Amino acid sequence: MTSTTRQRTYPVPADEQERLRSLATYGIVGGPPLPDLPAVVELAAYVCGVPNAVVNIISASRQHQLAAYGFDAGVCDREDSMCAIAMVEPGTVVVRDATLDPRFAHSPFVTGEIDHVRFYASAQLRDRDGHTLGTLCVFDGTPHDLTPPQRAGLDKLARMVMDVMELHRHGRLLEQALDQVHRTSKELQRSNASLQHFAGQVSHDLKNPLTGVLGFVAMLSDVPAVEHDPVAKRCVDKALSSATRMWRMIEDVLSLASVGGRPSFTDVPLDTVAHQVVEDIGTAVAAARATVEIEPLPTVHGDVTQLRVLLQNLLSNAVKFRDPGRPCHIRLTGAETPTGWTVHVADNGIGIPPEDRPRVTEMLTRLRPDIEGSGIGLATCRRIIEAHDAALVIDGTPGGGTTVRVTLPKPPERINLELLA
Template identity: 75%
Template sequence: MTSTTTRAYPVPTDEQERLRSLADYGVIGAPPLPDLPSVVELAAYVCGVPNAVVNLISATQQHQLAAYGFEAGVCDRGDSMCAVSIVEAETVVVRDATLDPRFARNPFVTGEIDDVRFYASAHLRDRDGHVLGTLCVFDQRPHDLTPQQREGLDKLARMVMDVMDLHRHGQLLQEALDKVRRTTVELQRSNASLQHFAGQVSHDLKNPLTGVLGFVAMLAEIDTVVADPTAKRCIDRALSSATRMWRMIEDVLSHAALGGRPSFAPVDLGSLTQQVVDDVSAAISAARATVDVGPLPVAHGDATQLRVLIQNLLSNALKFRRRDRDCRITVTGEETPDGWTIAVADNGIGIPAEDRPRVLEMFTRLRADVEGSGIGLATCQRIVEAHGATLVIDETPGGGTTVRVTLPRP
């Protein structure tokens, strides 16, 4: 059924919202919905008529999604009987359309397109109440509907909307799956780039580090160095730090090869923290700081990431010290029924309570006069999240910052 004649038609007060909702369903111009033919056939059977159709009313046309008794098509909205029905308050039932002033001059009634006499249409309403079209039944002979038939037509109209909602949800699910697939591909590409980058960085760092280790080892064999206790102590510490750096490079490379996933194992936090203190000893001396490390438990986590966590917390404590008093940092820990807690407390400038959530964000810097990139605590937060742990920032009694990290049991 097609027509090119343009006629006036009533416009619902919610026309723009209705058209947006219709577009969201994405059924006009799409492949036929497989369940609708059975619904329209059932509508014709229930109402005892030879024809039934699902009509959707777009801005300018009537689109027949599924039809029974004739072939579905498209017509001008001005020719559509259902374009009139969608502005009515309830289901429309007309025994003889030639006697109804709303439809008597419609081309579907006058014979220009068809000779409809009996006509009934139930609204297709979305969840917000917008009428998108109708489930329509009609006959070329006058007809009536019993209350039960009218109720059945209304129920079948709601079933049409259920089919359309199911299609819409399927589309949204497919879009979500497509997005997941695209994200997965991008993550695979990103991980491959990360592995390549980590390998290149590892190679670039190992070359000069190999030279450092070689020269330090040569110094350790010189008699005058061996005979000087201070020189020997410095050489031993340099050799120890360089060796740990070598191992850390290897760990970072392995971490990248695993796609950034932590490698969990028992970690002696006491030994690990002492190694970090040794590694940052130059910064501790420059700040004339005191670092007290109390008894720390053996926890479950990724040793490489936890080393970075503690080193960042210590470095922050040194960086944000107060200049009017000696810098003092304490590292304490305890084992609890739920896991292990490690606390790094300083007597520095502190972090205002309102800024504590913000400092965990990347590139956040509260003090422009203190050198830094603003990624230290953000890195700590990422490590904490990777461990399923928690990080809490509090004020140290007497002034300063206390950071507590609680690692859960596996």
């Protein structure tokens, strides 16, 4: 005894793969019933004056009846489906007597194997890209026609079916997006907890030796020889001031980590912060024989710790990437605008080629491996800029060098108050 395989007698659209991918996004095959469709198919039967109407969706190998009027919805093989044939036609199909139409005469829905359909009409269900997902179909056991208004009504109801399906698809996408947000939120909570633990451990490890440094410097300041030596006294005072600022910065970093990395906004006098930064990196500035010119800088709205780190990275880079052929000169300028503040850090160093400027703020990017560095400084600057909804632009300095422009926005409420003043 030999087995026979049924021949595939249904036509396959040229866009079959794209059509199936589109169908998958709706999540309607095998999913829960769409509550609005039964009313639409009942209205289709009424408009067309027939006892039966159905929404048929054609998958890769099946016809799925999502909603039916006049009979119970079910599933059949695609090769048995009349709608699998109608869906590749150029438009709405209306057949007075299917037994006389060569496209459908041998269908089991016509021959009596499944049903005895005579009148058959279907309007295609097309997605927004033109892929046909199925049909809104009406049929009867006796031959007859559709009037032009009935045909127009069937087409309009098919578009209504697609509206229902689109609404379901968007709702499904929204659920997926909300689920992703929920999972991302949980991951952020876990990440923030890890960050807080890490920051606490690092702060502890840094504060222990720093406590010793502060203690020894404080003791040193009380030594009579230091008290009577102006140079030694000045050096000890600077060391004590820098170590104290480092202590506060560690505390600020720990505080920042404990609130999940959110900046704490306040009014920040950049002029004061810039002078503190120059003092902190004074050893590097002196070693490079650099001059740092700080013009009056504005008071801005931001996180004082992050802005200090921002200026420290920009100034340190200016010193590090100096031009060995000429004295290093760095100039800080700033100004207030109606919507925010701008700060420029300009140097006369070796500069950054224009083609490399877009990528120097990426993590671990090092354009000059021969110069000591980690490739983290400008990436940190970018994160600070993003946290402040600010902008950072890297350009060249006339005559050679690099100019970094930072633009910090004013809070909307402050802009509104200034406009009313």
